[in-house]
Amino acid sequence: MSDETAIAGTSGESVRSRTVGGTETAGHTAAQREFLAELANGLEDRQLARDEETLTVYSIDQGPTVERHLPLAVVWAESVEDVQHVVRSCAAHHVPIVARGAGTGVSGGAHATEGCIVLSLERMNRILDLNPDDETAVVEPGVINAELNAAAAPHGLMYAPDPASYKMSTIGGNVATNAGGLRCAKYGVTRDSVLALDVVMADGSLMHTGHQTFKGVAGYDLTALLVGSEGTLGIVVGITVRLKYLPREVHTIAAFYQDFRNAAAGVLAVGRARVQPAIMELLDNGTLEQLDELHGGDLQKRGKSLLLIQTDGFGAAAEADVVREVLAAGGATVTTEASAEAEMLVELRRNSRGVEVDDEFRVGEDIAVPRSRLVDFVAELEAMAARFQVRLKVVAHAGDGNLHPTFWMDRVDPATDADALVRLNAALDESIRVGLEMGGTITGEHGIGQYKLRWLGLEQPEPVRELQRRIKELFDPQGILNPGKAI
């Protein structure tokens, strides 16, 4: 990670940031000053910042940084028209735009690029409509995932996609990354809940895609193309989502195993019983250790791995009975008492986000493999950690075969252990290679962003990538929308 923070002109010249406080213009080229004046002209003072502290905060999301840039300015849109104004100004001056929700992404999809504007949508946070009979809601992109759920709950409804960041992340950000979450195995990912989008295109025009109905097949599925496109094809300013029924009954089961691979096998055993849990989370010993440290529990004493399963709906109790039976048969110690403790564990898992932020001594991934390969992949990960002499911690949305392995080590002095970081990244690369070899993907739910571009070529051959570049070019001929991300 570079400590340098430079503001670069779009014409190529780079100048050190001399912006100090407020919205002073300093250290910019004449073209940039002209652009910034035009940009500011259509906005209120509260909507634009150029002080170094703000630029720094908004220059990255929670993903690892490869090369750090400060944006020219941060703009907070408060309306669709604001977004259109920003896009038109940027288009006229060839200035890149990095749109951003809460900045909770972990792949660098919202990292500032050279000479860009960061366009924050967090203030466009109104729930415009919530129709309990249609079972739909229309929201602005800055609505927090948990807030939509809070609004839907009194109607017996929920917005299903629940990334671990659901208390902080925005629906717009979830749409940009096609976010997954804990209960995806049963309820689907973000794309499966999005019916329609309002999108500001690269020329500043407003386009509506999709339909307000559950089903609709008129023309190409532009909505699905935009979901997960990480702000590179257009800027989502309105989202119509389908809501699902809030389950009346939820049963939670905690199953402790003495061995991680047996726990992974438990996932397959539940599948073979043809029970579809809402949540099926797999935690290894390293994760239990971390949870004990953070919350003072004794999880490690009870097992070396934990499988957390939640069933929900009218059949929750009967499903939970089957789950307990097959897990016990597979050697697990299964909670049979009221599931209060297990529920608490799910909450801990849900909120473990934040301690997962990568730094240079911790590298994380988001590989998904076909479910039948879960046990093999977990075994391979353990072997890699041993071979590269690094530590391993794994949590997995196991129902989806989506693993978040983290290779890590205690902070070392590069002088005494020069190749520590090399070993760490070698383990990471190896995990990617093996995951792909098993028929997996390099990203189950976090997105490519900026960070994972290095591996995308391993998953997608050149013609597939070229086709995507041409789609990008069609939507954004100038290449101003979040350049250098996603594809």
Added chain:
Amino acid sequence: MSDETAIAGTSGESVRSRTVGGTETAGHTAAQREFLAELANGLEDRQLARDEETLTVYSIDQGPTVERHLPLAVVWAESVEDVQHVVRSCAAHHVPIVARGAGTGVSGGAHATEGCIVLSLERMNRILDLNPDDETAVVEPGVINAELNAAAAPHGLMYAPDPASYKMSTIGGNVATNAGGLRCAKYGVTRDSVLALDVVMADGSLMHTGHQTFKGVAGYDLTALLVGSEGTLGIVVGITVRLKYLPREVHTIAAFYQDFRNAAAGVLAVGRARVQPAIMELLDNGTLEQLDELHGGDLQKRGKSLLLIQTDGFGAAAEADVVREVLAAGGATVTTEASAEAEMLVELRRNSRGVEVDDEFRVGEDIAVPRSRLVDFVAELEAMAARFQVRLKVVAHAGDGNLHPTFWMDRVDPATDADALVRLNAALDESIRVGLEMGGTITGEHGIGQYKLRWLGLEQPEPVRELQRRIKELFDPQGILNPGKAI
């Protein structure tokens, strides 16, 4: 419907078909003869037909025809390489290709266009893989929907999307139209079950999109873009689908109403109880009459409208109890006995496909509206039928707000009732207008094909359509893939 069957040269000249029997070349231009020779050169004799009977059979699907053309030839691909050969031959000679599964589409998506080759994929009908632990299958496009389900059932799995044509239609055709079906409200449409595609592109190259895992967000969602594109962007030659769990328990409820609008209100009542049925079919009096005629029942005596509901899974019995309770409270006569009769009715409904084929005295639609507008829309349809003096019959996948209204009349002599057909089509147009006004879509699941292009401009403004045309151009610069369809 025109009785004319013409074979047209790609250079514009049109000749009457003089092709008689076998694979004789007659009545073609020199360029066409050269193309046909090249095409035949890479195929076995059994794979190509040019006799008039075959050309006629393969010139249309089950959709209404606007302008009928015979193809130059029908080709049956038996491998990916065959498809590549056909596409390359057609690309070299600028010959349009209409790919086709079982031809059960009802929007004319597989109607032959002028001077085209019809490429049948029905012989590519192998299930290449079915992995019970991965809960996925890989199939060739010609696999019949019901056959995949038959193969999956012994493993406790099912392929969820179940269009009424499921005993005849192919998975490839289902993918081309993003087919819906009866149990979509709970299990999603085709797109929600498709994980990956193998696609022959317009230049004959083979591309792989998507992922073998349940989740995957690497790059743009090309898979979703291709699903529902009706063979206009590429020819799907392989499909990886996610399978769902075959429910162990199914409960079926038949609820008779004396009034269609009350039955529609029952759909909302079930929704308000936050019960998610697998199937929720609404049948009006006209449909009951038809079923009685076909099967000799007494449905009409029992009510003027029927709501058929199926709950499934571990909670099926408890869900069925709630459904019965809310429907009875809404004035329905609800079956309380063992649901054998209700199940039989669902089977009748499932297999009512075939009698629904439109002709000039029967025009059908596929409108979907937001669920809250179901009752209003049904009331409007009844008013339209009265106003235009035509008869009405409606079945609806009511859980999705997706209606199949049919306006019809007994065969009339145009000499005595000159404006009969005008009234019929006026009612149809009016139903489209009102459906759109209510926030609906012109097609919930059948696709635009050729027939619904006339209304697409009412739903999608020009910039959205232009964007789709440009995507089409990007995938298919020559415009040889199913031209004049879908967008």
